[in-house]
Each structure stands twice: as C-alpha cells, then as structure tokens.
Amino acid sequence: MSGRALKRILYVEDEIDIQTVMRMSLEKLGGFELLVCSNGHDAVAQAPGFTPDMILIDVMMPGMDGPATVAALRRMDMFAATPVVFITAKVQPQEVARLRELGAIDVISKPFDAMALPGYLQALWNSHVN
Amino acid sequence: MPRFTIGRKLWLGYAFFIGMLLLIFAIAIAFNMLTRGATSDRERSENFVRAIASFRTNLLTTEDAQRGLVITGDDSYLATYREAIERVRDDLAELERLNSPAAQQPARLANVRDLLGLALAQSTRAVETRRNAGFEAARDVVRDQAAPQMTRLHNAIDELVTGERLFRTIEEARLASQTQTANRVLWGIIGCIVVIGALGAFFLQRTLTRRLGKLSRAAERFGQGELDQRVAMRGNDEISDLATSFNAMADTVQKQRRALEQRESQSRAIFNNAADGIMTVDGAGMVQEVNPSAAFAFGRDAAGMTGRKASGFFAETEDHLYVIVREQLADPGHRPREMTIRRPDGTTLPVEITMQRAVHDDGRPIVICIMRDVTERKRIDQLKNEFVSTVSHELRTPLTSINGSLELVLGNVTGEIPTEARTMLTIAQNNARRLVRLINDILDMEKIESGHIAFDFRQLDVGELARQAADANRGYAERYGVTVELVAGSATGKVYGDGDRLQQVLANLLSNAIKYSPAGAAVELALIEAGETIRFEVRDRGPGIPHEFQNRIFDKFAQADASDARQKGGTGLGLSIAKSIVERHGGTIGFTTSPAGTVFTFTLPALSAAITAPTAAEQLSTGPRVLICEDDADVATLLRMMLLQGGYEADVARTASQAKSMLERYSYAAMTLDLALPDQDGISLIREIRTRETGPPIPIVVVSITATERADELNGDVVGIVDWIQKPIDQPRLIESIRRATLGAERQPRILHVEDDLDILRVTSVVLRDIADMVSATSVTEAKALLLANRYDLVLLDITLRDGSGLELLPLLNGGTESTPVIIFSADEMPRDISRAVTAALVKSHTSNELLARTIETLIQRGSRIRTVQQELSA
Structure with a gap:
C-alpha cells in the first residue's frame, strides 16, 4: 500500500448541511473523490462498489450508528484494514477512547475546520500508510 | 450571735477537762504536803519517846551509883555517878529540842527540868553526907529527902510521856480526818468529770452521729439514684452547712441529669429518625448499633446486624475498607467516601460515608459511620451527564454547518466575495467560533467540577511547558501587535501534572494578558522557584483589573463587563477553569494588579530533589525489595521514588517478559503492576505468574489507569492482589498497600x-x-x-x-x-x-x-x- 495517495473517501453523515460543507471542503478544496451516504445501511450497501481508501464517518446517526456501521464494514474482508476516522460532536475523553478501541485511526471533533480538513486527512493518511 | 459550732463545743470540752486535771493536780500537791508534815511530826514524837526512855535509864543509873556509894562508901561509885549525871543532862537537852510545842507539854518539861535539879541536888547531898557523916546520916538523907524527890521526878516524867502520847493520838486523828476529806474531794471531782464527760459525749453523739447518719443515709440513697433526696438539718454548725451543700449539689446533679436525659432523648430521637443511616462500630470492626435508616439501607434487621463484622455488609474488599477507614479517621474533616452496601437479596446500594472517632459510654473507642444513600444523586449525575452530552452534540451539529460554510465561503472556495459581504461574514464567523469556545468551556467546567475529567499525570519539565505555551500563543499575540517573551534565567525543574491541561491554563493566562496589553507591549512569562513549589508568572502591561471586579475574577462567567466580554471575545469561564485545573494539581492561583499592569501567578508542587536524583536515597534504603512492572519510564521512575521514600528498594521491569525473568531470578517482597504492558496484558501476566510460582504467591499491587474497571475481570480467582490503585498515584496509599503486602512476606x-x-x-x-x-x-x-x-x-x-x-x-x-x-x-x-x-x-x-x-x-x-x-x- 505504501506510497499510494489518498483519493477515495467514503463519508457517512446524516446531516444534509454538514454533507454539503464536507463536499465543498473535500471535493472542491481537497480534490478527493467522495461518496456520501446518509445512513449506515446505504454505506454498507454502496461501499463495496466504491472501494474507498478511507472511511470518514459520523458517530451519532439514526438507526445504524457509526460504530455499528464500521463493525458491519469490517466484517467484509475488503474493509478489514481500511483506515477509519470518526467525526463526532461528543468529545469527552472516555468517548474518544472508546472510538479508538474500535480501531479508528483518529477522532475528529465537530465543529471541524473545513479549510484545514483536506490537508489534515492527507497527513493522517500519509502517516498511516507509512 | 456567735455560732455554737462543733469545733467550739469540742474546744470547750477540752478546756473543761484540762481545768479539772489542774484542780486534781493542785489537790494532790496540797495533800502531799500535808502528809509530809504529819510524817515528820510522827518521827519527832518517836524520837522524843526514845529520848525519855534514855533519860529514865540514865536517871536510874545515877540512883544506883548514889545507893552504891551510900551503902558501901566506896568512892569508885563516884565516877559512875558523875558520868550518869552528865548523860541525864544531855538527855534533858535532847528532850527540850524534841519536845512538842503543843498544850501543856512545854510546862510539863519545865517541871521535869526543875524536879530533876532538886532530885540531883538531894542525891548529891546524900553522897556528900556519906563521905562526911557516914552511912547512918546519908541513909537518912536518902530516905527522907532524895528518894521522895526522885519519886516526884519520875511522876513528872510519866506526866510528860502521857502528854506526848495524847498529843500523838490527837494528831493522828486529825491527819486521818484530813486524808479522808482530801479523798472525798478527789473522788468528787473525778465523779464530776465522768458525769460531765458522759453528758458531753452523749450530746456530741446526738449532734454528730445521729445527724451525720441522717446525712450519710441521704447520700447513700442519692447515690443509688433517688435524685430527689434532700436533708433537713436543724442547727447552725458544720453539719448543717454540709447538709446545705449536699442539697445544693443534689439540686445541680438532678438538674444536670434532667438536661442529660433530655439531650439523650434528643440524640436518641435523632438517631432513630435521621434520614441518614447511622452505624457505630467498635475497635474490632463489629457493629454495635444501627439506626432504622441504616438498617433499611442495609436491607437487614438492626438486631441481626449488631455484633457482626461491619465489613461483611459492604461490597468493598476488606483491604479497600481498611484504606477508607484509615483515611477517614486520620482526618476528621475528610470528604465523604463512596462505598457500596451489599444487601442480603444481592442488590447493592451506593452510599456516601463519613466516619468519626468517638468514645463509648464504657470508655472503649468506637467509630460512628454516617451513611447517605446516593442512588438518587448518582441517577441525577447520570442524567446530567447525558444531558450535557446531548446538548453539546445538538449545539455542535448546527455549528458545524455554520462554521464550515463560513470558513469555506471566506476561504474563497465558492469564489471571490465582495468586501462588505466579507465583513458581515467575518462577524458571523467570529461569533460562531465564540459559541464553540463557550460550549467547550462549559463542558470543561462541568467535567472538572464533577471530577469526571481524567488527568493524565506525568513528570513534566517546566521550561518545556513554558516554551510550548509561549510558542502556541505567539500567533494570537501577533494579531494584537503584542509579543510573548520568556524571561531569561527562569527556574528549571519538574512538576507532576497533565501537560495538556497545564497548557490550557497557560494559554488562558497568556491570551488574557495579550488581549489586555496595549499594542507594541510585551507579555512576559517567568518561572520562579519558591521553596517546594514552582511559580509561573504571566505579566502584562495592560490597564489593570478594576477594583470592584478583583474578588470575582475567578467566578464563572465573570468578566469586567458584558460589552468588554463581547469586545475581547472571551467566555468568562477561562479563569474559573484555570483555577480548577491548578487546584487539582495541588497548586494555587492568584494575581497582583496595578494600573501599570497585572501579574497572574500560579504555583505547582515541584518534584523534590530526592525524587529527581534518587541515588542518595537509594543507597540508604535497605528495606524490602519491590518489583515495579511499568512500561512508561516516567511513571516507573515516579513509582520507584515513591517506594524509595517509603523505605523500600525497587527494581523496574519495563515489559512483562522482563518482569517474569526478574521474578525468577530474585526474590521480591511485592510487585506493582501496570495492566497495560506492551508485550502482554497485565491480567494474563498475573495469571501466568501465579501458575509459574514455586514459592508463596507474591503480593501484587495493580497500579493502572484502568485499575478499578478491570478489577472485576479477575473475579477473585487470583489470590494475592493487595490493592488496585488508580493513576494518578496516591503515594500514601501506595506505600500503605506495599507495607501491608510486605508485612505478610516478611514472616x-x-x-x-x-x-x-x-x-x-x-x-x-x-x-x-x-x-x-x-x-x-x-x-x-x-x-x-x-x-x-x-x-x-x-x-x-x-x-x-x-x-x-x-x-x-x-x-x-x-x-x-x-x-x-x-x-x-x-x-x-x-x-x-x-x-x-x-x-x-x-x-x-x-x-x-x-x-x-x-x-x-x-x-x-x-x-x-x-x-x-x-x-x-x-x-
């Protein structure tokens, strides 16, 4: 995997406004290829066809929440090792620790810096693959 | 009127007896003198009688000598005759000396003397006649004159003797009568003394014994609990005084007893009706008394709890309880500790417990435990946590969109925007950011106050801390045209703290200083060693803190004024949070201010020289050896220093495999264990140590961030875990645990x-x-x-x-x-x-x-x- 650039990101988020902001940030500003899903089921259904390099996912969502979605994706062999970044409005330390235990390489807190996010994800990716 | 006290009565008695004794003494002396006179007179009388006898004998000798001469005419009788006459004269002189002066005795003696003269003269004439005229003439003189004269003399002597005898008889009779009188007087006096003494004793008995008996009986009954006993005592003496005092004392005791009974019944009422559970435990840890609330909380019958071990009613281990009890009793003002009651039906109840030493009625020390059911509070805490968490989520979600949109628009991602629109959007962005800070601060505040914040304590270099803080705030300072300067020659040293949280404090102080500094000024950050603490100083050249605001500055939402808050963009929580963080580090925060500027200072306890340079302590230590199993070098060093200070020797193993090999090679009195080791999980390491052990199990003290959560995992299947200690490490508790562990090992x-x-x-x-x-x-x-x-x-x-x-x-x-x-x-x-x-x-x-x-x-x-x-x- 070494040396491969970050290109395709699966983004799961139930808030349409935030989806729009994220599209603007990652697609327009960061130039990434983004698949946006509004819930866990869509994500699980559409991810295999998209083959993302990284999964960026909200924690609290109606129905299937972030951790449950990640668990479902991890059960598929192709996503067993895909880096996951959670994005959450709950930033209490024990919450962050729990998410890291689920295998997240990072937890980004809301509100995030839309201008800096593409660079940050790129840096995270670089340090993860190397 | 003078009081006729017992003391005076007794003195009077003494005086009477002494007087009587003196009288007896005087009488005895007089009597003695009398007797002595009588004796000498008797002697004189006897001598007198003896002298008369001699007188008569010598007189007869003169007669015999005169007759001899007259009859025989032999001159040899003449010498005898003259000698006898001399002796007769001597005897007469003796008689005159001894003669009684009484009655006619002197006259009688004078008569004897006259007759003696005549008799001797006739006798001498008879002798002369014999020698001159011969026998016949001499015989006539003798017969007619000398003999009759002599007979008259003898008669006179008889009279004298009779007189003396009579006188003697009269004298004896007088003496006997005087002796009798003296005896009568003496016996009379003795009789008087006896009678008066008996009377005195009787009256004294009446005054003392009877009245004292009365008093004593009252006192006895009083002592037996009849507190209404009083004594009515007539008289005006010591005993009546005593009775009055007794009555006063009885009044006081009765009053106090009543007050005591009232208090006791109040205490009883409080004990029985208190909403908090109250339990008393004796020195051996046995329950003595349980109030109804406590019995209810324990889900047991109060009578069934007394006399049983108190520790059996709690879910905590004995070791844990021991630590709690020690901590509570060591410091009476201690904060309540949370404990868990285990009920017979298997349910548990969280309580907050305070313990207080007291003394039982019988003098034995007891511990009073007051327990408050905190189920409700815990439930509310839980609700609050959920609420805060939810609110923060709900607020942050829209803010994410707002903030993100504004950033992208202002970042020209959507294309160039007109200047006026940019101004407006910047205002929106500033306020959106402020809202985010506010939410973060509120959450921080809540976390710190509720104690939910987990501080990650490590050894930190203060110089490094200050440099990082200065660097991090330079960008912010530039916006205000202010510089941040580290003061040269600042102190160096280490503190034990949470780096991120201390950065938060420094950032707060620095950003405040920057905000209030005039453009072009410098904000100075200095470190000063002050005894056992290190002081951080943040100095600005601002206008100073208004006087009326100075004592509210660390309060929540405190800002000099609302317009100021908006102008400076703060939330009003920063200093309050900073204060909480500093205090959680065992430090203090404060400030000094003047119109020329303000200095905010906070102190942190310095890690002592002994801790940073262990060798001296290490060399001295000869205590039991403890193995520290800990992967974090800083924490391992800290544990080692703590143990060295506690008198132990310590080795450090950084990995599970190192620990295992050290345990095999050396003997350790105990070990401390971090559960998160790089090469093996702590719990599985404990299991492995236990199976590999050949000797008695080594006591293990778990020191870990996750200590309490993971205690359940072992579920009691591994013996020898002495304690579970949560990080940050509490040194006294660590030392206490190790001490208990090694006590067992030393045997x-x-x-x-x-x-x-x-x-x-x-x-x-x-x-x-x-x-x-x-x-x-x-x-x-x-x-x-x-x-x-x-x-x-x-x-x-x-x-x-x-x-x-x-x-x-x-x-x-x-x-x-x-x-x-x-x-x-x-x-x-x-x-x-x-x-x-x-x-x-x-x-x-x-x-x-x-x-x-x-x-x-x-x-x-x-x-x-x-x-x-x-x-x-x-x-």
Missing part, C-alpha cells in the same frame, strides 16, 4: 541458595517453598552482592562454583554481630577445618529431600530462637 524466613546447577536450584525451591522464601545465586560474585545487600535467615552453600569456592563467602556470613546459619550442600566432602564455621554439612548424593527440608526447618527455628535471645540480651 517467611529467607534462604539464599548459592548453587550453579539450575536443576538443583529448581529442586530446592520446590522442596523448601512451603517453609521459606528462596533466593538463588549462581556465582560467588552474585552471592556476595546479595549478601551485602540483604540479610538471610539461612544460606545453603555449594562449594564448587564457576567463579570460585563457596567457602569464600563464609567470612561475610560469620562477620558482624549476628552470624547466619550456613549449610554446606555440596557434592564434595568438606575439609575438616571448615566444619567449625558452618552449621551443618550435607553431601548431595547422600541427602534425601526430606532430610534437607527437615535440617533447614530445624535450623530456621533454632536461628529465630537464637535471635530472640540475642535481642533480649541486648535489650
């Missing part, structure tokens, strides 16, 4: 086995593990090091070793004040001259395991006896 005798054959070492450790802690050394060098560092109860010694002879160790073992028993356990026969220096020698191939164990057991017991005797001798 086992320690044996050093010096042997290079590992198989034999393994065999002896198995054979001897039940009676001793085995330490092994495989070379002379290693054994020497161990012997210099530690004391062993016995040494098992092989002679042939890789790097020399085991016998080289003997001087080390027999030197000093106490020699260590040594058993040579070798394949070689022992040289004869060595045998005196050792206690026993066993030859390997000839010695069964039982013999080895038995020999060692005997020696250990003897060794302890010898030591006991030595201690007694030296004491």
Whole structure:
C-alpha cells in the first residue's frame, strides 16, 4: 500500500448541511473523490462498489450508528484494514477512547475546520500508510 | 450571735477537762504536803519517846551509883555517878529540842527540868553526907529527902510521856480526818468529770452521729439514684452547712441529669429518625448499633446486624475498607467516601460515608459511620451527564454547518466575495467560533467540577511547558501587535501534572494578558522557584483589573463587563477553569494588579530533589525489595521514588517478559503492576505468574489507569492482589498497600541458595517453598552482592562454583554481630577445618529431600530462637 495517495473517501453523515460543507471542503478544496451516504445501511450497501481508501464517518446517526456501521464494514474482508476516522460532536475523553478501541485511526471533533480538513486527512493518511 | 459550732463545743470540752486535771493536780500537791508534815511530826514524837526512855535509864543509873556509894562508901561509885549525871543532862537537852510545842507539854518539861535539879541536888547531898557523916546520916538523907524527890521526878516524867502520847493520838486523828476529806474531794471531782464527760459525749453523739447518719443515709440513697433526696438539718454548725451543700449539689446533679436525659432523648430521637443511616462500630470492626435508616439501607434487621463484622455488609474488599477507614479517621474533616452496601437479596446500594472517632459510654473507642444513600444523586449525575452530552452534540451539529460554510465561503472556495459581504461574514464567523469556545468551556467546567475529567499525570519539565505555551500563543499575540517573551534565567525543574491541561491554563493566562496589553507591549512569562513549589508568572502591561471586579475574577462567567466580554471575545469561564485545573494539581492561583499592569501567578508542587536524583536515597534504603512492572519510564521512575521514600528498594521491569525473568531470578517482597504492558496484558501476566510460582504467591499491587474497571475481570480467582490503585498515584496509599503486602512476606524466613546447577536450584525451591522464601545465586560474585545487600535467615552453600569456592563467602556470613546459619550442600566432602564455621554439612548424593527440608526447618527455628535471645540480651 505504501506510497499510494489518498483519493477515495467514503463519508457517512446524516446531516444534509454538514454533507454539503464536507463536499465543498473535500471535493472542491481537497480534490478527493467522495461518496456520501446518509445512513449506515446505504454505506454498507454502496461501499463495496466504491472501494474507498478511507472511511470518514459520523458517530451519532439514526438507526445504524457509526460504530455499528464500521463493525458491519469490517466484517467484509475488503474493509478489514481500511483506515477509519470518526467525526463526532461528543468529545469527552472516555468517548474518544472508546472510538479508538474500535480501531479508528483518529477522532475528529465537530465543529471541524473545513479549510484545514483536506490537508489534515492527507497527513493522517500519509502517516498511516507509512 | 456567735455560732455554737462543733469545733467550739469540742474546744470547750477540752478546756473543761484540762481545768479539772489542774484542780486534781493542785489537790494532790496540797495533800502531799500535808502528809509530809504529819510524817515528820510522827518521827519527832518517836524520837522524843526514845529520848525519855534514855533519860529514865540514865536517871536510874545515877540512883544506883548514889545507893552504891551510900551503902558501901566506896568512892569508885563516884565516877559512875558523875558520868550518869552528865548523860541525864544531855538527855534533858535532847528532850527540850524534841519536845512538842503543843498544850501543856512545854510546862510539863519545865517541871521535869526543875524536879530533876532538886532530885540531883538531894542525891548529891546524900553522897556528900556519906563521905562526911557516914552511912547512918546519908541513909537518912536518902530516905527522907532524895528518894521522895526522885519519886516526884519520875511522876513528872510519866506526866510528860502521857502528854506526848495524847498529843500523838490527837494528831493522828486529825491527819486521818484530813486524808479522808482530801479523798472525798478527789473522788468528787473525778465523779464530776465522768458525769460531765458522759453528758458531753452523749450530746456530741446526738449532734454528730445521729445527724451525720441522717446525712450519710441521704447520700447513700442519692447515690443509688433517688435524685430527689434532700436533708433537713436543724442547727447552725458544720453539719448543717454540709447538709446545705449536699442539697445544693443534689439540686445541680438532678438538674444536670434532667438536661442529660433530655439531650439523650434528643440524640436518641435523632438517631432513630435521621434520614441518614447511622452505624457505630467498635475497635474490632463489629457493629454495635444501627439506626432504622441504616438498617433499611442495609436491607437487614438492626438486631441481626449488631455484633457482626461491619465489613461483611459492604461490597468493598476488606483491604479497600481498611484504606477508607484509615483515611477517614486520620482526618476528621475528610470528604465523604463512596462505598457500596451489599444487601442480603444481592442488590447493592451506593452510599456516601463519613466516619468519626468517638468514645463509648464504657470508655472503649468506637467509630460512628454516617451513611447517605446516593442512588438518587448518582441517577441525577447520570442524567446530567447525558444531558450535557446531548446538548453539546445538538449545539455542535448546527455549528458545524455554520462554521464550515463560513470558513469555506471566506476561504474563497465558492469564489471571490465582495468586501462588505466579507465583513458581515467575518462577524458571523467570529461569533460562531465564540459559541464553540463557550460550549467547550462549559463542558470543561462541568467535567472538572464533577471530577469526571481524567488527568493524565506525568513528570513534566517546566521550561518545556513554558516554551510550548509561549510558542502556541505567539500567533494570537501577533494579531494584537503584542509579543510573548520568556524571561531569561527562569527556574528549571519538574512538576507532576497533565501537560495538556497545564497548557490550557497557560494559554488562558497568556491570551488574557495579550488581549489586555496595549499594542507594541510585551507579555512576559517567568518561572520562579519558591521553596517546594514552582511559580509561573504571566505579566502584562495592560490597564489593570478594576477594583470592584478583583474578588470575582475567578467566578464563572465573570468578566469586567458584558460589552468588554463581547469586545475581547472571551467566555468568562477561562479563569474559573484555570483555577480548577491548578487546584487539582495541588497548586494555587492568584494575581497582583496595578494600573501599570497585572501579574497572574500560579504555583505547582515541584518534584523534590530526592525524587529527581534518587541515588542518595537509594543507597540508604535497605528495606524490602519491590518489583515495579511499568512500561512508561516516567511513571516507573515516579513509582520507584515513591517506594524509595517509603523505605523500600525497587527494581523496574519495563515489559512483562522482563518482569517474569526478574521474578525468577530474585526474590521480591511485592510487585506493582501496570495492566497495560506492551508485550502482554497485565491480567494474563498475573495469571501466568501465579501458575509459574514455586514459592508463596507474591503480593501484587495493580497500579493502572484502568485499575478499578478491570478489577472485576479477575473475579477473585487470583489470590494475592493487595490493592488496585488508580493513576494518578496516591503515594500514601501506595506505600500503605506495599507495607501491608510486605508485612505478610516478611514472616517467611529467607534462604539464599548459592548453587550453579539450575536443576538443583529448581529442586530446592520446590522442596523448601512451603517453609521459606528462596533466593538463588549462581556465582560467588552474585552471592556476595546479595549478601551485602540483604540479610538471610539461612544460606545453603555449594562449594564448587564457576567463579570460585563457596567457602569464600563464609567470612561475610560469620562477620558482624549476628552470624547466619550456613549449610554446606555440596557434592564434595568438606575439609575438616571448615566444619567449625558452618552449621551443618550435607553431601548431595547422600541427602534425601526430606532430610534437607527437615535440617533447614530445624535450623530456621533454632536461628529465630537464637535471635530472640540475642535481642533480649541486648535489650
């Protein structure tokens, strides 16, 4: 995997406004290829066809929440090792620790810096693959 | 009116008796004198009678001599005659001296004297006549004149004698009468004394005994609890005074008793009706009394709890309870501790408990425990946490969109925007950011206050801390045209703290200083060593803090004024949070201000020199050895320093495998264990240690961030875990746990086995593990090091070793004040001259395991006896 650039990101988020902001940030500003899903089921259904390099996912969502979605994706062999970044409005330390235990390489807190996010994800990716 | 007190009565009695005694004495003297006079007179009378007798005899002698001369005419009678006359005259003189002066006696004596003169004259004429005229004439003179004269003289003498006798008789009679009178008077006086004495005694008896008896009976009944006893006592003396005092005392006692009873009934009422559970426990940890609330909380019958061990009613382990009780009793003002009640039906109840020492009625010390059911509070806490969490989520979600949109628009991602629109959007962005900060601060505040924040305590270099803080705030300072300067020559040192949280404090102080500084000014950050603390100072050149605001500055939402808050963009929570963080680090925060600027300071306890430079303490320490199993170098150093200060020696293992090899090689009194080790999970390490152990289980103190959560995992299937200590580490608790752990370990005798054959070492450790802690050394060098560092109860010694002879160790073992028993356990026969220096020698191939164990057991017991005797001798 070494040396491969970050290109395709699966983004799961139930808030349409935030989806729009994220599209603007990652697609327009960061130039990434983004698949946006509004819930866990869509994500699980559409991810295999998209083959993302990284999964960026909200924690609290109606129905299937972030951790449950990640668990479902991890059960598929192709996503067993895909880096996951959670994005959450709950930033209490024990919450962050729990998410890291689920295998997240990072937890980004809301509100995030839309201008800096593409660079940050790129840096995270670089340090993860190397 | 003068009081007729008992004292005065007694004095009067004494005076009376003394007077009477004096009287008796006077009478006796008078009587004595009287008697003495009578005696001398009697003597005189006897002498007088004797003198008369002599007088008569001598008179008869003159007559005889005169007759002889007259009849015979022999002149030889003349000498006798004259001699007798001389004696008669002498006797007369004696009679005149002794004659009684009474009555006619002097006249009678004078008559005798006259008649004597006449008689002697006639007698002498008769003698003359005989010599001149012959017998016939002389016979006539004698017959007619001398003889009748003599007869008259004798008659006069008879009269004198009769008179004297009469006088004597009268005198005796008078004396007898006087003696009788004196006796009567004496007996009379004695009778008087007896009668008056008896009367006095009777009255005194009436005054004293009867009245004192009355008082004494009242006092006795009072003592038996009849508190209404009072004494009515007539008179005006000491006893009536005593009765008055008794009555006053009885009044007071009765009043106090009533007050006491009232208080007691109040206390009883409080005890019985208090909403909080109250339980008293005696020194042995047995329940004494339980109030209804406590009994309800425990889900038990109060009567069924008394006399049973209090610890049995709680879910905590005895060790944990022991720590809590110690902590509570050590400091009466201690914060309540949370404990969990275990009910008979299996349910649990969280309570907050405070303990207080007290003394029972019978003088025994007891502990009063007051318990409050905190179920509701915990539920509310839980609700609040959920609420805060939810609210933060709900607020942050829209803010994410707002903030993100504004950033992208202002970042020209959507294309160039007109200047006026940019101004408006910037305002929106600033306020959106402020809202985010506010939410973050509120959450921080809530977390710190509720104690939910987990501080990650580590050793931190204060210089580094200050540099990071200055660097992090330079960008912000530039916006205000202010510089941030680290003051040169600042103190260096280390503190124990959470780096991120301390950065938060410094950032807050620095950003405040920057905000209020005039453009072009410098904000200075200085570090100052102040005794055992390190002081951080943030100095600005701002306008100073308004006087009326100074005492509210650390309050929540405190800002000089609302418009100021908006202008400066703060939330009003920063200083309050900073204060909480500093206080959680054991420090203090404060400020000094003037119109020329403000200095905010906070202090942190410095890690002492002993902790950062351990060698001195290390060399001194000779305590039991503890193995620290901890992967974080800083924490390991800290634990080591804490243990060294507590009087222990410590080794550090950074990984599970290192710990295992050290445990195999050396003997440790206890070990501390971090559950998160790089190469093995702590819990599985504990299980492995237990299965591999050959001796008694090593006491383990778990020191970990996740200590309490993971305590349940073991579910009690591993013995020997002394305590679970949560990080950050509480030194007193750590030392206490280790102390308890090593107390148990010290009871086992320690044996050093010096042997290079590992198989034999393994065999002896198995054979001897039940009676001793085995330490092994495989070379002379290693054994020497161990012997210099530690004391062993016995040494098992092989002679042939890789790097020399085991016998080289003997001087080390027999030197000093106490020699260590040594058993040579070798394949070689022992040289004869060595045998005196050792206690026993066993030859390997000839010695069964039982013999080895038995020999060692005997020696250990003897060794302890010898030591006991030595201690007694030296004491």
